[in-house]
Amino acid sequence: MLDPKTAWQPYAPTDANPWTRAKVGHLYRRAGFGATAAELDAGLAAGHAKTLDRILKGEPETDDFARTSEFMAGERSMPPGAPQGRLSAWWLDRMLKTRHPLREKLTLFWHNHFATSNAKVQNARFMLAQYRLMQEHALGSFATLLVSMGTDPAMLVWLDTNTSTKAAPNENYARELMELFSLGIGNYTEADIRQAAKAFTGYEIKDGKGVFNRRQHDASEKAVFGKRGKFTGEDIAKLCLDSEACPRFIVRKLYAFLISDTDAPAAALIDPLAEEYRKSGFDTGKLVATMLRSNLFFAPASYRAKIKSPVEFAAGTVRALEGTAGPLPLAGALEGLGQVLFAPPSVKGWDGGRAWLNAQTLLARNNLALALTSTDDARFGHSCDPTRLLDVHQVKPTEAEAVEFLLTVFLQGDAPDAARDKLLDYLKGARAVKYPAYWSATDAANHRTRALTHLVLTLPDYQLA
Amino acid sequence: MSTRRDFLRDSSLLGFGATVPTFLGRTALAAPAADKAGAKDTVLVVVQLTGGNDGLNTVVPFTNADYYKQRPNIAIAKDQVKKLTDDVGLHPAMGALAKLYTDDSAVCVVQGVGYPNPSQSHFRSMDIWHAAGTAEALTEGWLGNALKKQQVPAFHLAGGNETAPLALAGAPVRVPSITSLDDFKLKTAGATGADNAVQKGVITSVANATASSAKPNNLLDFVSRTQTTTYASSEKLASIGKNYAPKVPYPTTALATKLKLAAQLIDAGIGARLFYVSIDGFDTHAGQGGAAGAHANLLTQVSEAIGAFYRDLAGRGHKDRLCVMTFSEFGRRAYENGSKGTDHGAGAPMLLVGGKVKPGVVGKQPALKGLKDGNLVHDTDFRSVYAAVLNQWLGIDAKPIVGDGFKAAEVFAR
Numbered sequence: 001m002l003d004p005k006t007a008w009q010p011y012a013p014t015d016a017n018p019w020t021r022a023k024v025g026h027l028y029r030r031a032g033f034g035a036t037a038a039e040l041d042a043g044l045a046a047g048h049a050k051t052l053d054r055i056l057k058g059e060p061e062t063d064d065f066a067r068t069s070e071f072m073a074g075e076r077s078m079p080p081g082a083p084q085g086r087l088s089a090w091w092l093d094r095m096l097k098t099r100h101p102l103r104e105k106l107t108l109f110w111h112n113h114f115a116t117s118n119a120k121v122q123n124a125r126f127m128l129a130q131y132r133l134m135q136e137h138a139l140g141s142f143a144t145l146l147v148s149m150g151t152d153p154a155m156l157v158w159l160d161t162n163t164s165t166k167a168a169p170n171e172n173y174a175r176e177l178m179e180l181f182s183l184g185i186g187n188y189t190e191a192d193i194r195q196a197a198k199a200f201t202g203y204e205i206k207d208g209k210g211v212f213n214r215r216q217h218d219a220s221e222k223a224v225f226g227k228r229g230k231f232t233g234e235d236i237a238k239l240c241l242d243s244e245a246c247p248r249f250i251v252r253k254l255y256a257f258l259i260s261d262t263d264a265p266a267a268a269l270i271d272p273l274a275e276e277y278r279k280s281g282f283d284t285g286k287l288v289a290t291m292l293r294s295n296l297f298f299a300p301a302s303y304r305a306k307i308k309s310p311v312e313f314a315a316g317t318v319r320a321l322e323g324t325a326g327p328l329p330l331a332g333a334l335e336g337l338g339q340v341l342f343a344p345p346s347v348k349g350w351d352g353g354r355a356w357l358n359a360q361t362l363l364a365r366n367n368l369a370l371a372l373t374s375t376d377d378a379r380f381g382h383s384c385d386p387t388r389l390l391d392v393h394q395v396k397p398t399e400a401e402a403v404e405f406l407l408t409v410f411l412q413g414d415a416p417d418a419a420r421d422k423l424l425d426y427l428k429g430a431r432a433v434k435y436p437a438y439w440s441a442t443d444a445a446n447h448r449t450r451a452l453t454h455l456v457l458t459l460p461d462y463q464l465a
Numbered sequence: 466m467s468t469r470r471d472f473l474r475d476s477s478l479l480g481f482g483a484t485v486p487t488f489l490g491r492t493a494l495a496a497p498a499a500d501k502a503g504a505k506d507t508v509l510v511v512v513q514l515t516g517g518n519d520g521l522n523t524v525v526p527f528t529n530a531d532y533y534k535q536r537p538n539i540a541i542a543k544d545q546v547k548k549l550t551d552d553v554g555l556h557p558a559m560g561a562l563a564k565l566y567t568d569d570s571a572v573c574v575v576q577g578v579g580y581p582n583p584s585q586s587h588f589r590s591m592d593i594w595h596a597a598g599t600a601e602a603l604t605e606g607w608l609g610n611a612l613k614k615q616q617v618p619a620f621h622l623a624g625g626n627e628t629a630p631l632a633l634a635g636a637p638v639r640v641p642s643i644t645s646l647d648d649f650k651l652k653t654a655g656a657t658g659a660d661n662a663v664q665k666g667v668i669t670s671v672a673n674a675t676a677s678s679a680k681p682n683n684l685l686d687f688v689s690r691t692q693t694t695t696y697a698s699s700e701k702l703a704s705i706g707k708n709y710a711p712k713v714p715y716p717t718t719a720l721a722t723k724l725k726l727a728a729q730l731i732d733a734g735i736g737a738r739l740f741y742v743s744i745d746g747f748d749t750h751a752g753q754g755g756a757a758g759a760h761a762n763l764l765t766q767v768s769e770a771i772g773a774f775y776r777d778l779a780g781r782g783h784k785d786r787l788c789v790m791t792f793s794e795f796g797r798r799a800y801e802n803g804s805k806g807t808d809h810g811a812g813a814p815m816l817l818v819g820g821k822v823k824p825g826v827v828g829k830q831p832a833l834k835g836l837k838d839g840n841l842v843h844d845t846d847f848r849s850v851y852a853a854v855l856n857q858w859l860g861i862d863a864k865p866i867v868g869d870g871f872k873a874a875e876v877f878a879r
Binding site for chain 2: 159160163164165166167168169170171172175179185190193262304305306307335336338339340343344345346347348350351354355356357358359360361362363364366367370373374376416418419422423425426429430433434435436439444447450451454455458459460461463464
C-alpha cells in the first residue's frame, strides 16, 4: 500500500514509472468502456497530462448521436411499457458511442448505487427520467442527487414510498437510504429508520412527477440521529449528508468502482478524500478527478485489480474491434453474462467483483466473444469482424504479427509467454486443418484470424479490468 | 468428425489436478437405497426465498385473535387456510405442499426460526444465514465449509441475474452455477471437429497454466480456476441426456425449471448431492395481498415447484434420498403497514420436505403478544436446523461449521 500522503498526489511519469500504453489502456477501462487501437496510440503520444484532461473533460456528443439517442428515448419509441431489452439497449448504445465515456461510466456507478429495477417499476419513462437525473449529476453534486432521489418517480415506486401513509408508514426507503444510499450498516439505529419512515410519507406521483402532498405527510416531530424536528424526507436526506459516515461511504464505494475492489482500503487512505469530498459539497467530479490522477490509480496494486463487469467486457470488446454490434442483441446477450441495465438484481445493485464470474457467466462471456468474432452468428453477423480490424491496421493475418497486434489492442501485451506460445502454436497447427474444399486460401486465413481473436478474448487476463 | 468423447480423450482437460470437480474422476455413485438419514447418497436442496418471506401468512395461526387484529387487510381467513394442526395451517396457495403434508407425511414445518439480535437489513441478515455466523466480516458459507469436509458434487442452479451465493463460498472446488444445460457449453468456431478440439485445448490449457502459476488468491488465480472447473464441468455435463422425461409435469415457472434441472442431475447418476436455488420477490412492503395477490403468487410457485419435484423424484424411487429445505433472511413484522404490506421482521418458519423428514410441526409457534419492536421472537436458532441437516442428513460434523451450542433440531425421522 502506498503512503496515504503520496497516494492521492497526482501521478507524474518518471523513468522508473513511465507513461505506457498499458497505462492508457488502464485509464480507458476504468474511466470509460475501453480503448481502440487509435485511442491507445493517441493517448501514448499525447502524454499523461493531456490524456487525463481530455478524459475528465469529455467531448460534446455529436449532433447526430445526440439527436438519435434523444429520438429513441422519446415517448413513441419508448412508451411506459417498452420492453426491458429496448431500455437496456438504449443505454448500451450510449456507452458504445458517447464522446464523454466518463460521464456514462459514472452514471452506471450511480445506477448501481441507487439500484432501481424496471422489473418492479414497470415504467420505461420513469426509468429514463431516473437515468437523466443520475446522468445530470453523475459528475456533479451527490448532495443534490441524494435529495432529488427522494422524489424520483422510479424510486418512489421501487421502494414503495408512493404508498407509504401517515397512518402506518412503510420503512423501505428510509432503511435503504441509510443502509445503501448514504451511510452503510452500523451508522444508524432501527429507531432512526422507524422515525425517518414517518418523514417519507406524503410523497406521490402526479403526472409522471414526484410531488409532496402535505395532507398525506406525517408532520409530527421525529427524532433521527439524536436530532428532533418536524422533518420531511428532504430533511432526512440532509441529515444523512451531515453524518460523518456519508462521505466515507461514498468514497469507499467509488474507490472500489474506479481503483480496486480486491482490497478494503485503510481509513488513513479514505479519510482525507472523504474530508475533501464533504468540504467540496460532495463534488463528485472533483473526487473522481483526484482518484484518476493519483499515484495510487497508476500504481501496480491497482492495475488489473478488478474483474470486468459484463458491460465493460461487451462494450470494451466491441469498441476494440471497432465494430458496430446491434445494441439490442448485445443487451440481450448481457443477460447471460449477469448484467441487465435498468434491471439490477436487488436494491444493493450488482455485487460485482468476483461475483461477476461463475461457471455460467464465464461460459456466456466466452461464447459472446465467439458470437462477436466468428461472423456466423445470426445476431451479430460481420458487424465486428476481426479480419476488417486487421485490414484497417494493415496487419498481416495469421502471422506472429497478428498475435502481437491482437494482444496489444486487447491486452496491451499483458499475456504470459505461455499464452502467446499457445496462440502461435494454434496458428502453426491450423495450417494442417482440412478446411472445406470450396474455401479459398483467404477464407481459411480469415477463419484463423477470427478464431485467434476469440482465443485472445478468452484469456484469463482479458477478464480483468 | 471427432466426437465429444474423442475430445475428452485428446484434450488436456484431464490434467487439472486439484481444481477438478470431484465427480469428474469418479464413477456414478451407487443407486438410491438410503434407509437411514445420513446415508452416503442423501441429497440436500436448499430453496432460498429472497427478500424476507412473510412467515405469518405462510404458516397461519388461524385461531389467534391477535393475528387478525394485527392484520386487518392481509390476514388469511380461517376457512381458507390449509390446516396442518388445530392451530396453524398453510397459506391457501400452498395446496401442493399441504397435500404432501397430509397424504405423504413428507413435510416438516419448523416454527419460529431465527437468531438473537436479528438484523433487519436484507443483505446483512442474508449473509448471517449463509455463513451461519454473525462475525463482522463473513467470507465463507455453511455449505462451502461442509464441502471442505466432504467433497460431493454440488450445483448452484441460477437465474439470469444471479450470482453465486455466499453459502457456497469456501468450497475447495468452486461450485458451478448453471442456468441451463443447453447454454452450459464452451463453443468454438473450428472448421472441423479437430480444429474445435485444438481451439478448446488452447483455451483450457492457458487457463490451466495460469491457474498453476498465478499467486494464490489473486484475481488472475481466481479467474483461471473458475475457468478450469467450469470447462471440466461443462464437458462432464455434456454427456447428460438431453431428453429428460419427468414423471409428473412441472409448472413453467423459473423455480420449477431449476428444480427440474436438479431432478435431471440427480437422476443422471453423477453423484450430485447438493443443490442451491432461489426465488426472489418476497420483500412485500406494499400490496402483498392476502389469500390472493403478490405474496400468494410467490407461495404458489414455491409450493407447486417443490410439489412437482418431490413427486418426480418419488416416481424414480429417490424420495427417501431427498431433503428440500426452505429459508428466508427474515420474516416480516406482525403488524401490517399502511401500504397493505409488511416491513422487515425476524423469526419465521422453515419447511423441510422429503421422505425422511419428521412429519409435522415442530418448534414453538411464535407468540403475537410480547413482540420485540413489533417482531416475532424466534424460538429455534437456524443453526440448530443446519446442525440437523449436516449431522443427520449429510453426515458431516456440524460443530466446526455452525459453532458450539446448537443442538440439532428434531426435523428428521429417527
